[in-house]
Amino acid sequence: MAMKAIRVNEALNDAVPLRKPEMIHEAMRYSLLAGGKRVRPILCLAACELVGGEDTVAVPMACAVEMIHTMSLIHDDLPCMDNDDIRRGKPTNHKVFGEETAVLAGDALLSLAFEHLAVKTVNVSSNRVVRAIAELGSAVGSEGLVAGQIVDISSEGKRVNLSELEYIHVHKTAKLLEAAVVGGAIVGGGGGNEVERMRRYARCIGLLFQVVDDILDVTKSSEELGKTAGKDLATDKATYPKLMGLDKAKKFAGELVDKAMEELSYFDVARAAPLYHLANYIAYRQN
């Protein structure tokens, strides 16, 4: 697992060399190489291996997903959005490079994700590359990540019920995780049934990821998290602990892990081990 994270970091470092114009590449690298947990890329590589692919073929897909995740963080942190100053324990992108560069760095990463996937994926049929690109696009656009963000924004200060909250999280978080896992399975050569099973696994994990995030926000300090804690409460944002109570939110997280495990039981136990491990990691992480 740690090995996979190192490979992903190396690949990301290579994917955005410090060429001219330097300012934009510095800004892109600053956020992309800021030491995230690389959960999405690792899931992508693990899904590829689960269906029998060499994990090298999924490295461009893994990088593409992380580029998109990074772009969403950069734009999310902008003054006109969440106006956040700290991210992963460091000043946010616009705090260091200015707002206009931060907007452009996000745009460049978003575009590079698709280009990188198209250009760097080798030993995979073009047909599968096109499918992976479509998968990635649907995770980001106005029925993916952006949909989640817009509904999230427009619901601030309003009463949000559980189904609206789930809509937000499915779109803001789960869809990109889904693209990572499904994309990994596609470039890995997975069959239709395998890909769909991976999709259901990813949906549980994606939602789980956000439920745990909400729980951590109310139970941990800023220092432990590497970002501003208690922010959801301060901004009166709807969260699982707020709507269900902390105990029920923890129980819900447990149910999601179980469902995810169930989907994995279809596959070879040894090959599925990393994905079992990742589900547990997401469920029980401390930051």
Added chain:
Amino acid sequence: MAMKAIRVNEALNDAVPLRKPEMIHEAMRYSLLAGGKRVRPILCLAACELVGGEDTVAVPMACAVEMIHTMSLIHDDLPCMDNDDIRRGKPTNHKVFGEETAVLAGDALLSLAFEHLAVKTVNVSSNRVVRAIAELGSAVGSEGLVAGQIVDISSEGKRVNLSELEYIHVHKTAKLLEAAVVGGAIVGGGGGNEVERMRRYARCIGLLFQVVDDILDVTKSSEELGKTAGKDLATDKATYPKLMGLDKAKKFAGELVDKAMEELSYFDVARAAPLYHLANYIAYRQN
């Protein structure tokens, strides 16, 4: 030509239906369907036909290019960027929908461009679709449009020489036109030589487009242009008329048209007619 523009408008309208969440789709449609000249999509379809393709196969590519062009305008107009209030004779996106929605509408259009190209291109080999996606990506990213914008921003208020100005325009404008033309030729089934000739044609046309834009900015009123005129002068921006003088800028525009025509002379005259016409249109347009 007018027929092609109508088809592109219809295809764009279909590509972004008014589904939920409505706010983001309204914002996307507001700028995408604001009645641009559709020069890039028309060039794309014409390039496809020039190399012998049915123009229908290039419609998704044409739409993708226009989505990216629109996204660049929305982000460019943001308060932290050019801070523009009027675009195509209407209030800019953030003036109508707010800054956060404008950022997200741009992101959604950028992502949709790639997804649309991957999902909607039919009767073209996946291999060519992947090449077209790569072409589009390189036109947008940190060595394309974004590179042009970042250098443009960082040169404001500084003395810029002609080669720096050309760098800005090649990246801000010409690269996307190049992707439109080259992408059209790729999905249209063009051979290597044809694609490269189309690339050189596009480079002339792309630069021409910006030179003419600069000229119009100093010679026309806001009303005639449908956007704020004289803005380049007011913000002390480097332009061709400023660096060369208006007459030499006009002469330079003429040379670029001639070079573009030269590349077309390689092709069948009847088939190349729309591209001759477009070069003339770009050179002699009044807004």
